[in-house]
Amino acid sequence: MSVIVRLATPLRAAAGGNATLSIDAPDLATLTREIADRYPELAARVLRDGEFGRFVNVFIDGEDVRFFSADGDLSGKRTVEILPAMSGGAVAPLPEQSARREHEVFGSFIDETIGIVARQTRDTVSFAVGSPSREALELVGADDLTATVLQREGASALGYGITEGEPELRAVVAAGASARGLETDASEVLISAGALQAIDLACRVYLRPGDAVVVESPGFANALSAFRNHGATVLEVPVDGEGLDVGEASRLIRRSGARPRMFFVVPNFQNPSGETLSLARRESLLALAASHDAIVVEDDPYGLLRYRGADLPPLASLGSRVDVVSIGTFSKTFLPGLRVGWAIAATDTIRRMTKVKQTMDSSTGTLAQRIVLEFHRRGGVEAHVGRLRELYRHKQERARTALAREFAGTGVTWNDPDGGFYFWVRLPRGVDARKLLDVALEEGVAFVPGQAFAIDRDHSNALRFSISAPSPERIDEGVRRLRRAFDRVA
């Protein structure tokens, strides 16, 4: 049985920016214990000796906790409100960090894992990174593209650019989207510093502290942190074989009392689960968002990397009453280090995103944009993406075969995505992915543990397995090493 804990504004930073917390607790003692375990910084501010201290006022369905029943029974109760007491000096003294008026900020455990892998001195097969393989990067001929741009355009390729992006590149992006069923033109395109910046711009344009964002769980860690850094409450909804479970989203929204402002999905070959949002779910997600007057952000870095089956229409093309921001990137099919991505949205949204981008970086790097453009001007992009599909399709098959060979009969399971870079691998009950990672690094193999992709939900016995970087032979070797590591911890 869960209660909604509502936090007054001064307390939210101590709870990861959340305005509300949903906590399973049959009684007060469990509630305070859960707060202490899950939100230690908040506990430091509202609890003393395991109970709510005098420096806060706590109301349970409007009733002051001091007059609440002695056994603390919360059955039938819905809301616990925590407010700083008006007398006696606000809330308890802040922990040292907050005393310096710094609020908590969130990063990405994916990036941290990749950092850990990069620091390894022993030979390591990395199933951790989600970036294109070396041979994919070399396919594009970056040196020639760069030399051509610099020789032809000289210093102008190194000057500031227009905030919205190079006009011709905006037209290239619009044409690519139109070809995939999202009819648009350059005026609805903003070129961003990668998809990540586009996500952050959408947050800045749409979110206010305390707003709720509905996300997939497991979900793209960097986006989850972006929402939290903007003070949003994150509502994590399970993903199954059809992507985000929209029915469950509706139930969770109702139960939590949250008012969602944004739905965020990675509709194709999701990071980290590899799952794809079915057409029926795309439609019901849009309907659910419309019923809450919320916007939808679809982030689709992997849509072009489909190895089997037919493409599904972008959410923005499905004609609904909600605003949809469609985010894309050249990172997975071209060069991630150039940091060029985009957002497609209604012109008014693009105008607002442009304004906030002006306070961040003024414009995406001019040289990087022109290198992307030069690649497109030369033609052959379709053929290039076709080669990438073949490359990764082969790796995906190799990984599937290797996993089946090495993990038969172990209780380890994995899904079967139709594209993209990732498998979601589930470990038997009791095998913790972080502990497995420690041992795996000793064996010379890496992945990202499931914990990286959640805030409150438990994905500790799952891991993201990326096929993108290692060669097919290294995939075989890496999976053998992973089996050795598994045998040491299982």
Ligand SMILES: Cc1ncc(COP(=O)(O)O)c(C=O)c1O
């Ligand atoms: C779902 C998703 N969105 C965004 C990104 C980052 O894209 P970019 O490099 O364009 O910022 C990634 C990269 O891993 C991703 O998986």
